[in-house]
Amino acid sequence: MKNSFTKLTLAVLTFIATVTLAADRPNIIVILADDLGYGDVACYGATKVKTPHIDKLAAQGCRFTDGHAASATCTPSRYSLLTGEYPWRKKGTGVLPGNASLIIAPGRPTLPSVLHSAGYVTGAVGKWHLGLGTGKIDWNGDIKPGPLEIGFDYSFIMPATGDRVPCVYVENHRIVGIDPNDPIQVSYGKKIGNEPTGREHPEMLKMKLSVGHDGTIVNGISRIGFMSGGKTARWDDETLAQTLTGKACEFIEKNKEKPFFLYFATHDIHVPRVPAKEFRGSSGCGVRGDVIQQLDWSVGEVIKTLERLKLTGNTLVIFTSDNGPVLNDGYDDDADQDWRALRAAGLLRGGKYSLYEGGTRVPWIASWPGRVKAGTTSDALVCQVDMLASFAVLAGTKVPVGAGPDSHNILPAMLGDVKLGRDHLAEHCQSWRPSVALRLGAWKFIPGMKDKSQLFDLGKDIGEAQNVAGQHPKVAEDASKTLQKLRGSSTDE
Numbered sequence: 001m002k003n004s005f006t007k008l009t010l011a012v013l014t015f016i017a018t019v020t021l022a023a024d025r026p027n028i029i030v031i032l033a034d035d036l037g038y039g040d041v042a043c044y045g046a047t048k049v050k051t052p053h054i055d056k057l058a059a060q061g062c063r064f065t066d067g068h069a070a071s072a073t074c075t076p077s078r079y080s081l082l083t084g085e086y087p088w089r090k091k092g093t094g095v096l097p098g099n100a101s102l103i104i105a106p107g108r109p110t111l112p113s114v115l116h117s118a119g120y121v122t123g124a125v126g127k128w129h130l131g132l133g134t135g136k137i138d139w140n141g142d143i144k145p146g147p148l149e150i151g152f153d154y155s156f157i158m159p160a161t162g163d164r165v166p167c168v169y170v171e172n173h174r175i176v177g178i179d180p181n182d183p184i185q186v187s188y189g190k191k192i193g194n195e196p197t198g199r200e201h202p203e204m205l206k207m208k209l210s211v212g213h214d215g216t217i218v219n220g221i222s223r224i225g226f227m228s229g230g231k232t233a234r235w236d237d238e239t240l241a242q243t244l245t246g247k248a249c250e251f252i253e254k255n256k257e258k259p260f261f262l263y264f265a266t267h268d269i270h271v272p273r274v275p276a277k278e279f280r281g282s283s284g285c286g287v288r289g290d291v292i293q294q295l296d297w298s299v300g301e302v303i304k305t306l307e308r309l310k311l312t313g314n315t316l317v318i319f320t321s322d323n324g325p326v327l328n329d330g331y332d333d334d335a336d337q338d339w340r341a342l343r344a345a346g347l348l349r350g351g352k353y354s355l356y357e358g359g360t361r362v363p364w365i366a367s368w369p370g371r372v373k374a375g376t377t378s379d380a381l382v383c384q385v386d387m388l389a390s391f392a393v394l395a396g397t398k399v400p401v402g403a404g405p406d407s408h409n410i411l412p413a414m415l416g417d418v419k420l421g422r423d424h425l426a427e428h429c430q431s432w433r434p435s436v437a438l439r440l441g442a443w444k445f446i447p448g449m450k451d452k453s454q455l456f457d458l459g460k461d462i463g464e465a466q467n468v469a470g471q472h473p474k475v476a477e478d479a480s481k482t483l484q485k486l487r488g489s490s491t492d493e
Helices: 004-022 052-059 074-083 111-117 237-254 286-308 384-394 473-487
Strands: 027-033 061-064 121-127 154-158 185-187 226-228 260-265 315-321 364-367 376-378 424-428 436-440 443-446 454-457
Touching (some): 027 286, 052 364, 074 111, 111 121, 121 237, 237 260, 237 286, 436 473, 443 473, 454 473
Parallel strands (some): 027 315, 061 376, 121 260
Antiparallel strands (some): 061 364, 185 226, 436 443
16 A cells, blocks of 8 residues: 555665664563553643653653554454454454453464564563463463463463453463462353352442442452452452562563563553552542552563663663553443543543544554654554564564564654654454444544444544545545455454
């Protein structure tokens, strides 16, 4: 789709990048926040919460104003980041239960496997939510396939999300701290064991429910699904951030002598929002603001570790989010009452679960002191699906033929060298029908049922308030044809 000038420009810049960067083989860290909106941090316009460490990354690097997740919900966007494939091309990439099978086939080329083949030590820390094992999982033995079978050398993960059972950590193939005399069972169909549930005993909850989330109670919070056993292995919600951040920094420390890739997927700011006591009430604008500041602390600990080990000059850090923001998402934690204080999506329309820009346009910061020009801003269109192709170039290797079908090498744009990124992008939201919209430059096209399509000129209308499909029928028609061609025979409708 790119014109010949764009192709030539990117080809030349790619060659230069390959020659000058491959020899350096920089460390690569992707910090993937959870449900963090475009307007949730200070360097993107937030005025109530304080995010000095995230702001520092932006100040010493490049802040992108048009950076995207590949989907407006977590599992599909993470699938795309690691595979370089749009999620709507593969059935089964919707939001998964906590006992789902691994949805990335072992042996398939992925972002970690490609970097591993280039000599990188690869690690995954934090929220996983891409499934584990095949078929029924025995949570009390070796749990595989998982991260190690798709290219990671080390993993310390939450199997799914904080609001889903099982509420345990899995390190490599085993649950951490499991007692063989207290075996774990997990069900997403019917209640198992004798543990109380939120539906049966709401008086036992320290966090009220709003929608669903009425399964097994763990730490005074009821979750989605049911579990029994594993009392000594269950996480403490108030120390989730400290535990995961500590493991991320530990991975950096252990691998400081060799090139490494760290995929650090934080739990914050996903529900249930349970900040550590030192962050409780710290923002002055509710628990959601508190966990944003806790997330900022996690980023700061990673930065401090790099500085202490003198690795900042040879480490590319990408900070971004898996999808746009959501306020009330199953727990009545008063986050929706703080809307005026926290304009979570900034000036964008929509958020998590939406095909509007607020669903996939998220904070995106690239920091690499000495290589990425400090204090810069880019309006290049970039997407997490492009990390596979772009980081392969950065590592001096190639993506195997046929892998990462939707991943474009836009490394020069990612590093802030040029203002040209993608010229088109498919934006996805599994809960909408049709589920895929199209960006063509500044145009945004959302197909509709019975010809009620929407077209927005984001250059003039960033908030997607004025549908101009009637004024620009040719643009809408061309966009519709382009989207149909791009989608082909996708499987998620």
